[in-house]
Amino acid sequence: MPVPRPLPRVVAIGAAIGVAIGGIALAATAAAFGWRAFRARQAENSAILNETLPIHSKWWRDHAKQRGELLYVAIGDSAAQGIGASRPDHSYVGVLADDIRERTxxxxxxVNLSVSGATVGLAVRDQLPRFEKLKPDIVTVAIGANDIADWDASAFARGIRTVFDAVPKHAIVAELPCFYFPRNERRVAEANRILHAAAAERGLVVVPLHEATRRQGVRGILTDFANDWFHPNDRGYRVWAGVFRPAVVQRLRALRVLRPE
Structure with missing residues (x-):
């Protein structure tokens, strides 16, 4: 078993969920169990999930070697890796992959190029060089949530435009998810405005991840996240997959690979 290491600065939508839990749910839980006990349990659960980082990464690398009639490539962070899910293929990428197989x-x-903790800048550095060697039929992009903690609008804009320039016109892009607290939501709103503008300039489809996660509200905070209070669980990842699904089906229709209804 890998030796636990500190979690990356912000992994996947860690900042989003951490902020959400910093609200009503966190206050209620901390009040019920005591702040020190709560933080100790959170650290313990984070360490447990931290051990899954290399496991998930290896799982995706191994599965990328499998042949297929169609090729699906994902660019992203630990949400694409499926950290917090019961198994790697229960991430939104895995759920969508199973859906594609069933529908076609x-x-x-x-080929899941995602890296836990990735920002748009790290995606440009680490994921795009690998992406340019591929010719995917389906592409999803969900990146940028890790940029919110050390927000730099100019750097985000440069990075997201570089990512969007590298993907094909049929790539499906997700908004940043809801971060719940006003200060972070202001940053997310700015990031999503930049993302939408860059996608529109390039004719890319953007799916409404922010609205879908915002609608989950307090109920979603309590039911859709893993024990570290940072990552989605299986249920949460199904919400993410549901946001992508209509655009994925449209892409499959364009490829003429959908099974007859």
Missing amino acids: GRSLRV
Whole structure:
């Protein structure tokens, strides 16, 4: 078993969920169990999930070697890796992959380029060089939530435009998710405005992840996240997959690979 290491500065939508839990749910839990006990339990759960980082990464690398009639490539962070899910393929990438196989009856190769803790700048550095060697049929991009903690609008804009320039016109892009607290939501709103503008300039489809996660509200905070209070659980990742699904189905329709209804 890997030796636990500190979690990356912000992993996947860690800042989003951490902020949410910093509100009503966190206050209630801390009040019920005591702040020190709560923080100790949170640290313990984070350490447990931290051990899954290399496990998930290896799982995706191994599965990328499988052949398939169709190729699905994901650019992203630990949400794409599925940290917090019961198993790697229960991430939104895995859920979408299973959906594609069922809807088409075709074999599918999945190349998950995501890296836990990735910002748009790190995606440009680490994921795009690998992406340019591929010719995917389906592409999803969900990146940028890790930029919110040390927000730099200019750097985000440069990075997201570089990512969008590298992906094909049929790539499906997700908004940043809801961060709940006003200060962070202001940053997210600015990031999503930049993201929408850059996508529109390039004719890319953007799916409404922010609205979908915002609608989950307090109920979602209590039911859709893993024990570290940072990452989605299986239920939460199904919400993410549901946001992508209509655009993915539209892409499959354009490829003429959907099974007859």
